[in-house]
Amino acid sequence: MLHPRSLLLFITVCFLCLATSLQAKEYDYDPDNGEEINEICSGCHGEFGQGGKDGEYPRIAAQPIEFIMNQLRLFRDRKRKNFAMVEYIDERQMPENDMYDIARYLSEIKLKTRMSIVDENAPDFDAYARLLESKMTMQIPKAPGNIERGKKIYNKECDSCHGKEGLGDHKKAVPMLSGQYTNYLWKQVKQLRTLERIHDEDSPKEELLNEFSDEDLTDIFAYLSIVDD
Ligand code: HEC
Ligand code: HEC
Structure with a gap:
């Protein structure tokens, strides 16, 4: 059986540890x-x-x-x-x-x-x-591609993380995609597809964008380039 005083000390130490670990984030x-x-x-x-x-x-x-x-x-x-x-x-x-x-x-x-x-x-x-x-x-210039098709794919495959209309998700640290330069998005697609960048920390080996053709992404980016107009 723990002596009440040791128990108190134990609880105090735990509390201090918790307090500093919480503080470190703020x-x-x-x-x-x-x-x-x-x-x-x-x-x-x-x-x-x-x-x-x-x-x-x-x-x-x-x-x-x-x-x-x-x-x-x-x-x-x-x-x-x-x-x-x-x-x-x-x-x-x-x-x-x-x-x-x-x-x-x-x-x-x-x-x-x-x-x-x-x-x-x-x-x-x-x-x-x-x-x-x-x-x-x-104002991102309108990118070429099929906007309607891009919107459909975006809403089905991307908006659960990147948010409605590509505005990102502040709670989950997901970047906005609309309002970003289309050229820059393509450059990142290349890095994500070759795993130079990790898209989803929960499945670092399976790159989602490899499941989409260049045409799919062209259409998605066409939609993202006009969604905030
Ligand atoms: C499971 C959640 C999730 C899904 C689904 C998802 N993304 Fe992402 N995406 C992220 C996160 C998180 C990042 C930021 C990664 C990092 O921190 O480096 C990101 C980054 C990106 C980037 C780089 C942007 C930048 O500014 O660096 C592009 C481009 C991108 N995603 C495109 C897409 C497209 C297109 C789809 C749908 C086909 C999609 N993503 C679906 C979570 C997701
Ligand atoms: C000398 C030029 C330069 C300076 C100064 C600079 N950056 Fe960058 N930054 C870049 C380039 C180039 C990229 C794109 C890298 C790539 O293509 O993957 C970038 C990318 C980024 C990204 C990733 C954006 C995304 O959506 O993927 C962030 C965030 C960023 N910079 C923040 C900063 C901050 C904050 C500072 C100041 C402390 C800063 N940068 C200073 C050149 C610079």
Whole structure:
């Protein structure tokens, strides 16, 4: 029989362990730090995380916090290749709480899908405001393919994880697909199909996208390119 005092000690230790393990997952959000770190990221991903060069640099704004953190960890641990970024995210330069700050900062940036209608000749036309608005507006050009067919396949095979209309799933760390450059999605398909990237942690050896033809994916991406219009 355990002495009551040992029992109390045991319970206290358990409680402390639990408390620290829970605490390890929660950081105090520091938006100023997020904004400062974004000055590094913006060199490639744009001031508002809108990406650039037709998807050579992906859009990272409004992605789920956990998805962004997961990718930064994968890059840092060399489990996902990214020569461009790796020097910026080595552990020494980016501890976990910095990752949280930048991930949350980016995930809270909302990009519009359509520019407002203004008269550029009006006397109160503000060219700078217009430029800012254009940077915060992300309209993916319509990709070729059969939209109706793509929608059907998407709804049957992808939306359980990637969410309705491809907006991603913040609770499950699944990225948005609509609002992402089509070129970038294709590049990722290649990496996923060859298992350079793991699509689903629960079945890392069976790549779902290998069950779909290029035509299927072309149609899915055609649908995703217009769904948020
Ligand atoms: C020197 C250019 C460069 C800089 C600086 C940079 N990135 Fe990247 N980043 C890239 C490239 C290129 C890719 C795409 C890699 C690929 O094609 O697989 C990428 C991919 C990503 C992805 C994966 C997106 C997805 O949907 O798969 C995330 C998240 C990301 N970057 C976040 C950041 C953050 C946060 C910072 C700042 C700390 C940053 N990047 C700085 C070039 C850069
Ligand atoms: C079981 C859930 C699940 C299903 C079903 C699923 N995905 Fe994914 N997908 C994910 C997760 C999780 C990621 C992020 C992987 C990571 O963290 O690297 C992802 C990433 C991707 C990416 C890379 C995006 C980026 O920004 O890096 C593409 C492209 C993609 N999925 C396409 C599809 C398509 C097309 C379908 C339907 C045919 C599909 N997925 C079905 C969970 C899923």
